Structure formats: C-alpha cells, structure tokens
Amino acid sequence: MSEPTTDYTDTLTIPEPKENLKHPLESYIRSERFPHIWCSSCGIGTIVTAYISGLQKSGLDPEKVAVVSGIGCSGRAAGYLRLDSFHSTHGRALPFATGLALGNPELKVSVISGDGDIAAIGGNHFIHSARRNIDLNIICINNFNYAMTGGQAGPTTPLEANASTTPYGCYEYPFNLPFLAESSGAVYVARWTALHIRRLTNAISEALQKPGFSFIEIISPCPTLYARRNRLGTGLDTMKFYHDSATIQHGADTREVDIEYQKKIIVGKFVDKDKPTFTEARDTFLNKKLGDQYVPYRRPNNGH
Numbered sequence: 001m002s003e004p005t006t007d008y009t010d011t012l013t014i015p016e017p018k019e020n021l022k023h024p025l026e027s028y029i030r031s032e033r034f035p036h037i038w039c040s041s042c043g044i045g046t047i048v049t050a051y052i053s054g055l056q057k058s059g060l061d062p063e064k065v066a067v068v069s070g071i072g073c074s075g076r077a078a079g080y081l082r083l084d085s086f087h088s089t090h091g092r093a094l095p096f097a098t099g100l101a102l103g104n105p106e107l108k109v110s111v112i113s114g115d116g117d118i119a120a121i122g123g124n125h126f127i128h129s130a131r132r133n134i135d136l137n138i139i140c141i142n143n144f145n146y147a148m149t150g151g152q153a154g155p156t157t158p159l160e161a162n163a164s165t166t167p168y169g170c171y172e173y174p175f176n177l178p179f180l181a182e183s184s185g186a187v188y189v190a191r192w193t194a195l196h197i198r199r200l201t202n203a204i205s206e207a208l209q210k211p212g213f214s215f216i217e218i219i220s221p222c223p224t225l226y227a228r229r230n231r232l233g234t235g236l237d238t239m240k241f242y243h244d245s246a247t248i249q250h251g252a253d254t255r256e257v258d259i260e261y262q263k264k265i266i267v268g269k270f271v272d273k274d275k276p277t278f279t280e281a282r283d284t285f286l287n288k289k290l291g292d293q294y295v296p297y298r299r300p301n302n303g304h
C-alpha cells in the first residue's frame, strides 16, 4: 500500500492581509518581517510589547530613540522594532550603543539583548559602560541560557539547572545581575519577569527617562530549551511559576537578590539615584581644567 500523501500547499500560503487590517502596533513594529522567529509561548514577544508601551508612556519622540542588540533570540527584538535599530555582533551591542549615544547626544539609546550577550561575551563592556555612567538604557532578557545556539549553560544559569552543556546540572556560580549592575555604577536597577507587564512597562518608561546607565533584568520563559530540558512545562507553566514565586521588594539590597533554581524570585526597583552621566562629568571636568579653551562636542549640523 502506498503512503498517503498530504498536500500542505494551502497551509503554507500566507494570506494577503485584508485591506486596512493592520497590526495594532504597526507604527512601532516592522510587521512586514513577520512571521518572527520566536517559539510559541516564548517571553520575548511580551517583553517587546512592554518596551513599546513603556516608550509610548515615556513621551519620548520615537524619532529620537534607537535600539541596539547583540545576537541571540532576544537580540532579534531590535530588528522587529520600527525604530532606528542595529543588530550588532554577539556581545558588542554596548560599544556600538556607546558610540551612537556619544556621537548623537540627542538620541536615547536602548540595548535589548540576552543574558549571554550582555553578561558573558559582552560582560566587560557591561561593567565599564556602567562604571562610566554612559547614558544608555539596558534591557537584559534573562532566560537562564544561551537559547539560540541550543541551550548551553550561561552566566545566569542557576546552580543545579540542566543545560545542554551541564547534563547533570550546573555547577558554576551564576551572576546576580542587579548586584553586578549596581556595584559597577548603574544609576537605575530593576528586575521584573515577563509576567509583570504593567510594572515592567512603568519601569521601562522610567528608565528611558533616566539620564545615565539604567538596567532592567527581565526573567523570561524559554519553553523550547531551558524549560523543556528542566521539565518545567510550557511557557504558560513558567508564567504560573513566576506568578507564584515572585516577591516584590522595592529597594531590596542587591546583594540579596540572587536567584536559586526554582526558588523565589525577588523583583522590584532596587536602585534609583542621581549621578552625572559620562558626558556631564567630562564637560564639567574639562571645563574646570581648560576654561574657555574647552569646546564641548556638539553634533555637526548636517541637515538631518
């Protein structure tokens, strides 16, 4: 008996959009690039929506906002946002963003990228950008693994958690990212999960308006790799876990917000302080030293 054949042609045809039927966030999302690459019930899409809502709430002119990312599932966010954006090489989002922010001080520059990108290969850039208080807004999507490349253990994988490179469980101590950010010099530090959309949106709005180095860690479900390998269920099960395990503690001491495998997650706004940005510190210092001889950098007026 011959194998039954199935014609998938119909299901593979992407229907033409009906006239006037647009994505509700069309002005902020490059829907012409859809379908996107993210798996069903991944947390990244929800975070991108929160970013757009936070941007709208901040009142910033989208023409004066740019988004930079490195490589990874999270890094794809930059390409789907209808803003000036750049998908840089793995771990190098921060140097690119620094150049952009210093070259055009009128821009507010966000970096939206993964835990591996920001805290592993880009870790050195991270601590030095925070130390210098560069005017950047960092959104770190922490899914506890290098997702795009197959679920390897990364700098935030909790002890005991299973990853493709730690099949018996992770034995490397993970970073506590809010503590790393604060101790390196960040002026705004918060942590939320992909479940806390309203609070996350407010945090993004606040961070976008904050001069200096702001950092938001967002714990996000990766059902395809991290959750599957650890038998934690679907993305929805992960969200349920966040619902039951997250405790809001604004102003918590960042030394005490480590994340242990499948234990409580402390979230909230931990740090919000004022300090001169890199540019302000440079201008004040050189003005004092050089007086009238010092001419602060101004973007050349090239008609744009």
Ligand SMILES: Cc1ncc(C[n+]2csc(CCOP(=O)(O)OP(=O)(O)O)c2C)c(N)n1
Pocket: 071, 072, 073, 074, 075, 089, 090, 113, 114, 115, 116, 117, 118, 121, 141, 143, 145, 146, 147, 148, 149, 154
């Ligand atoms: C210099 C360099 N090293 C390694 C890679 C391979 N690589 C691409 S994405 C990725 C992991 C990304 O992990 P993360 O930043 O946590 O993002 P996620 O995919 O988890 O969202 C790696 C190692 C690369 N593209 N370039």
Ligand code: SF4
Pocket: 037, 038, 039, 041, 042, 043, 044, 073, 074, 143, 147, 148, 221, 222, 223, 224, 225, 226
């Ligand atoms: S592999 Fe994980 S992080 Fe990447 S899109 Fe799929 S669910 Fe999301």
Ligand SMILES: [Mg+2]
Pocket: 072, 114, 115, 116, 141, 142, 143, 144, 145, 146, 147, 154
């Ligand atoms: Mg990751």
